Amino acid sequence: xxxxxxxxxxxxxxxxxxxVRISERHVAGVLIVALCAVLVLxxxxxxxxxxxxxxxxxxxxFVGLANFVSYATTPTLFFSxxxxxxxxxATTVIVVPLAFLYAYALRRSCIPAKGVFYAAAMIPVFAPSxxxxxxxxxxxxxxxxxxxxxxxxxLYGPVGIIAAETxxxxxxxxxxxxxxxxxxxxxxxxxxxxxxxxxxRIFRTITLPGARYGVISAVFVVFTLVITDFGIPKVIGGxxxxxxxxxxKQVVGQQNFPMGAVVGIILLVxxxxxxxxxxxxxxxxGAMLSARAVPYVPRPDRRRDLALLGFVGVIAFAIVxxxxxAFWGSFVKYWPYNLSLTLSNYNFAAVEPxxxxxxxxxxxxxxxxxxxxxxxxxxxxxxIEKVKLYPRLRAFAQFLAMLPMxxxxxxxxxxxxxxxxxxxxxxxxxxxxxxxxxxxxxxHFYTVGHxxxxxxxxxLDSEFESVSASLKVPFWSTFRRVTAPICMPAILDIAVYVFxxxxxxxxxxxxLYGADTKLASIAIVHMDExxxxxxxxxxxxxxxxTAIAVKLAHAGLDRLVFGRLQHWRQR
Amino acid sequence: xxxxxxxxxxxxxxSKNYGAFRALHDIDLDIRRGEFVCFLGPSGCxxxxxxxxxxxxxxxxxxxxxxxxxxxxxxxPSERDFGIVFQSYALFPNLTVTDNIGYGLxxxxxxxxxxxxxxxxxxxxxxxxxxxxxxxxxLSGGQQQRVALARALxxxxxxxxxxxxxxxxxxxxxxxxxxxxxxxQQRLGVTTIMVTHDQEEALAMADRIVVMRDGGVEQVGxxxxxxxxxxxxxxxxxxxxxxxxxxxxxxxGRVRVDELDLLVAxxxxxxxxxxxxxxxxxxxxxxxxxxxxxxNRFEARIGDLxxxxxxxxxHLEPTSSRxxxxxxxxxxxxxxxxxxTAGQVCTVAFPPEALHVFAGGAR
Ligand SMILES: Nc1ncnc2c1ncn2[C@@H]1O[C@H](COP(=O)(O)OP(=O)(O)OP(=O)(O)O)[C@@H](O)[C@H]1O
Ligand SMILES: [Mg+2]
Numbered sequence: 001x002x003x004x005x006x007x008x009x010x011x012x013x014x015x016x017x018x019x020v021r022i023s024e025r026h027v028a029g030v031l032i033v034a035l036c037a038v039l040v041l042x043x044x045x046x047x048x049x050x051x052x053x054x055x056x057x058x059x060x061x062f063v064g065l066a067n068f069v070s071y072a073t074t075p076t077l078f079f080s081x082x083x084x085x086x087x088x089x090a091t092t093v094i095v096v097p098l099a100f101l102y103a104y105a106l107r108r109s110c111i112p113a114k115g116v117f118y119a120a121a122m123i124p125v126f127a128p129s130x131x132x133x134x135x136x137x138x139x140x141x142x143x144x145x146x147x148x149x150x151x152x153x154x155l156y157g158p159v160g161i162i163a164a165e166t167x168x169x170x171x172x173x174x175x176x177x178x179x180x181x182x183x184x185x186x187x188x189x190x191x192x193x194x195x196x197x198x199x200x201r202i203f204r205t206i207t208l209p210g211a212r213y214g215v216i217s218a219v220f221v222v223f224t225l226v227i228t229d230f231g232i233p234k235v236i237g238g239x240x241x242x243x244x245x246x247x248x249k250q251v252v253g254q255q256n257f258p259m260g261a262v263v264g265i266i267l268l269v270x271x272x273x274x275x276x277x278x279x280x281x282x283x284x285x286g287a288m289l290s291a292r293a294v295p296y297v298p299r300p301d302r303r304r305d306l307a308l309l310g311f312v313g314v315i316a317f318a319i320v321x322x323x324x325x326a327f328w329g330s331f332v333k334y335w336p337y338n339l340s341l342t343l344s345n346y347n348f349a350a351v352e353p354x355x356x357x358x359x360x361x362x363x364x365x366x367x368x369x370x371x372x373x374x375x376x377x378x379x380x381x382x383x384i385e386k387v388k389l390y391p392r393l394r395a396f397a398q399f400l401a402m403l404p405m406x407x408x409x410x411x412x413x414x415x416x417x418x419x420x421x422x423x424x425x426x427x428x429x430x431x432x433x434x435x436x437x438x439x440x441x442x443x444h445f446y447t448v449g450h451x452x453x454x455x456x457x458x459x460l461d462s463e464f465e466s467v468s469a470s471l472k473v474p475f476w477s478t479f480r481r482v483t484a485p486i487c488m489p490a491i492l493d494i495a496v497y498v499f500x501x502x503x504x505x506x507x508x509x510x511x512l513y514g515a516d517t518k519l520a521s522i523a524i525v526h527m528d529e530x531x532x533x534x535x536x537x538x539x540x541x542x543x544x545x546t547a548i549a550v551k552l553a554h555a556g557l558d559r560l561v562f563g564r565l566q567h568w569r570q571r
Numbered sequence: 572x573x574x575x576x577x578x579x580x581x582x583x584x585x586s587k588n589y590g591a592f593r594a595l596h597d598i599d600l601d602i603r604r605g606e607f608v609c610f611l612g613p614s615g616c617x618x619x620x621x622x623x624x625x626x627x628x629x630x631x632x633x634x635x636x637x638x639x640x641x642x643x644x645x646x647x648p649s650e651r652d653f654g655i656v657f658q659s660y661a662l663f664p665n666l667t668v669t670d671n672i673g674y675g676l677x678x679x680x681x682x683x684x685x686x687x688x689x690x691x692x693x694x695x696x697x698x699x700x701x702x703x704x705x706x707x708x709x710l711s712g713g714q715q716q717r718v719a720l721a722r723a724l725x726x727x728x729x730x731x732x733x734x735x736x737x738x739x740x741x742x743x744x745x746x747x748x749x750x751x752x753x754x755x756q757q758r759l760g761v762t763t764i765m766v767t768h769d770q771e772e773a774l775a776m777a778d779r780i781v782v783m784r785d786g787g788v789e790q791v792g793x794x795x796x797x798x799x800x801x802x803x804x805x806x807x808x809x810x811x812x813x814x815x816x817x818x819x820x821x822x823x824g825r826v827r828v829d830e831l832d833l834l835v836a837x838x839x840x841x842x843x844x845x846x847x848x849x850x851x852x853x854x855x856x857x858x859x860x861x862x863x864x865x866x867n868r869f870e871a872r873i874g875d876l877x878x879x880x881x882x883x884x885x886h887l888e889p890t891s892s893r894x895x896x897x898x899x900x901x902x903x904x905x906x907x908x909x910x911x912t913a914g915q916v917c918t919v920a921f922p923p924e925a926l927h928v929f930a931g932g933a934r
Binding site for chain 1: 626627628647648649653654655657659661663664665666674675677678706707708722723725726728732
């Protein structure tokens with residue numbers, strides 16, 4: 001740059017202009033206030049409505065803790081609590097060790113086809129929870145293929161619930177444990193190996209303690225998932241009452257809102273507990289890894305690998321086959337007496353007035369939620385993380401954004417019922433509309449998307465905003481030209497996550513749908529209630545395949561985005 | 572630079588706290604138009620904090636900042652006129668070099684042809700013609716630094732702020748780029764503030780150096796002043812190498828170190844008998860053309876010798892004293908001419924004007 005002396009005059013004459021016309025500070029302020037307002041509306045107020053409803057009688061008079069007292073002294077209700085605790089504990093005890101071994105095989109052994117086994121274990125994530133219940137009914141139910149295996153015991157009750165919940169919660173536990181096992185430091189293992197430590201001792205003294213936070217986290221997540229799940233006890237629970245079905249019966253059946261609220265608050269306890277445990281665990285787990293930790297690379301070990309392969313094969317089969325059988329069953333004329341195939345079960349209109357329209361509604365809800373929700377979540381995370389103004393408001397928004405993680409869908413749904421049904425609420429007209437389903441679903445899945453967005457935003461150079469300010473480029477331009485394009489993979493992740501969950505969720509929306517807005521996942525419940533199990537299984541299968549297709553499309557799109565649209569990532 | 576013109580940047584009584592921690596305090600500073608100023612100091616002394624306060628990126632808690640006569644103490648960054656280069660460069664990875672440089676030009680209602688011409692001009696200016704289509708990841712560290720510089724200069728700011736712009740580069744590139752940056756700055760005449768903790772860089776580039784310590788300004792002066800007349804032992808020690816000796820004032824312009832009676836040129840305000848600290852740079856120790864009348868001459872044994880490339884560092888032990896050790900640098904030339912070897916005794920002298928007297932004998 002030394003020998004060329006360009007016309008400096010021109011440089012001087014160039015750009016002395018335009019103080020930014022709209023003050024960034026004002027725009028940022030308006031946006032952050034708007035974000036807080038939206039989060040208060042869709043998260044805080046419904047929760048507040050739930051809390052206050054639990055302290056009122058059916059006429060809306062304040063009665064203190066009377067509802068809780070009458071809950072504890074009504075045997076039928078109180079037994080549900082015990083039932084829920086028993087079922088959730090049993091499922092946790094079964095799932096976590098199995099998932100741990102499965103994750104261990106995927107991370108710490110040299111078994112072949114890890115990708116296939118991983119995908120197999122993930123299948124339940126893509127289906128509404130009650131499909132696992134339906135699937136078990138096909139196999140072990142009154143008309144099940146393997147009914148004799150039950151040796152006279154009934155599937156409809158705790159046995160069925162525990163089995164189905166095990167299927168349904170398995171991938172969630174496995175995901176956490178795979179991550180935890182990926183984190184452990186390989187150097188410890190190698191040092192132990194070098195000292196000739198026995199395999200069992202290594203497992204006990206290094207592997208298990210290394211993954212202990214993952215195990216704790218998995219325990220709480222599984223327990224919470226099971227105790228708050230509505231779909232499975234609904235289809236397979238028979239006369240066995242649990243908290244989630246009680247809440248539904250109190251609110252939808254008996255219109256006893258205060259008692260529904262009490263149940264909701266009880267359901268909130270384990271979830272809130274799980275939330276805080278998870279936060280502590282995340283912090284500890286991060287601190288455990290030194291920056292120089294090296295990932296463990298397993299070496300082949302024939303005996304261990306064969307044993308683990310056998311185990312993983314059995315589990316994967318146990319997960320996939322019920323879903324496959326349910327899918328098959330959806331084409332069967334009259335299970336199990338006439339196994340010839342037919343498409344008539346997919347003529348949903350025969351058993352469910354809205355028929356295929358419910359599937360359309362679901363797609364519409366999932367799409368709207370994905371688009372609007374992702375935009376809200378990502379822009380919200382950007383305002384919280386990158387705009388350095390109004391720290392108090394941003395901290396408040398951050399708190400609200402983390403709340404939904406601690407709120408089970410059923411509880412959020414109850415909150416929405418109480419809030420939007422309240423006579424004084426001018427937004428009451430939203431009740432039963434697609435709008436309320438969309439905002440409820442956004443709120444329901446807000447936190448995971450928010451964390452994904454924050455993580456990817458934190459990876460950006462924190463000086464992008466400073467540079468833009470120095471160049472007098474407003475932050476929204478930088479958001480559009482730099483931040484959002486760089487974060488596109490994370491944005492897609494969020495959108496797909498929200499989409500898939502919007503398709504499969506039942507628990508919150510079952511309180512909120514209206515005559516025109518019945519969703520496929522709710523139609524499944526109703527078809528099952530009406531005894532049309534094949535149609536229910538068919539609709540659930542369609543949802544599952546839609547979700548899987550979206551996920552696969554995402555994987556392809558991700559490659560495209562990384563490869564072509566983000567060629568700046570390559571040297 | 573006439574002394575009557577008002578300073579371009581004027582900082583008064585600036586302070587900033589992080590909780591109970593005083594990151595900046597009592598900062599008073601004037602910077603003239605067109606000047607190249609370096610903030611120099613050890614890690615954590617508040618250089619970046621001061622730079623960011625000037626930019627408005629992290630606002631100060633107290634004090635005022637005048638920029639071009641305008642009070643910008645509470646102005647947001649976009650209401651101030653500056654370009655900035657960060658240590659990380661903060662280039663936008665998804666934009667080409669051209670788009671990075673033109674980033675600040677786009678929203679100023681200028682035609683795309685005009686912008687393209689300006690970007691071309693800047694690329695030439697920083698010595699990167701024909702690199703405009705690349706993405707930042709495809710450039711070397713030095714090239715990225717130039718792109719960041721070009722982007723900061725694109726809008727022709729009145730003030731250029733640089734936060735350790737060279738520290739991510741290897742030594743060779745660093746030396747070349749610092750010369751280029753200096754000459755570019757002089758041609759453009761843009762007022763420039765650079766943060767660095769590399770004293771060599773500061774001495775080589777700056778018109779004036781601001782030495783900082785623990786959130787305060789220790790000394791402001793030209794590189795020459797800072798080096799020749801350090802105001803405090805801290806500055807003396809931080810900039811260049813300095814040997815410290817405990818001494819006692821024995822008269823006006825006279826001090827004693829152990830058995831050595833020494834003349835000092837700079838008048839000392841200390842009373843007779845006051846313990847002081849005497850300091851001298853190793854390269855000021857004279858070994859040649861010492862005559863009978865040369866002041867401060869004495870016999871010394873050459874202790875260990877360390878070869879450091881173009882010169883040797885020796886430790887001198889005056890024959891009259893056993894405890895004092897004084898570092899001295901001998902050029903390779905002098906070594907050869909005088910045949911200096913370890914263990915040998917030779918005559919050396921401390922030039923009186925090279926001796927600095929600071930308060931406080933006891934450390
Ligand atoms: N956001 C912050 N919160 C708390 N303390 C801070 C913050 N930013 C800086 N500090 C503290 O203020 C002091 C000055 O920091 P500053 O970044 O200005 O140092 P520096 O002189 O630029 O150092 P370096 O050469 O390491 O960059 C440091 O002790 C630092 O720990
Ligand atoms: Mg710094």
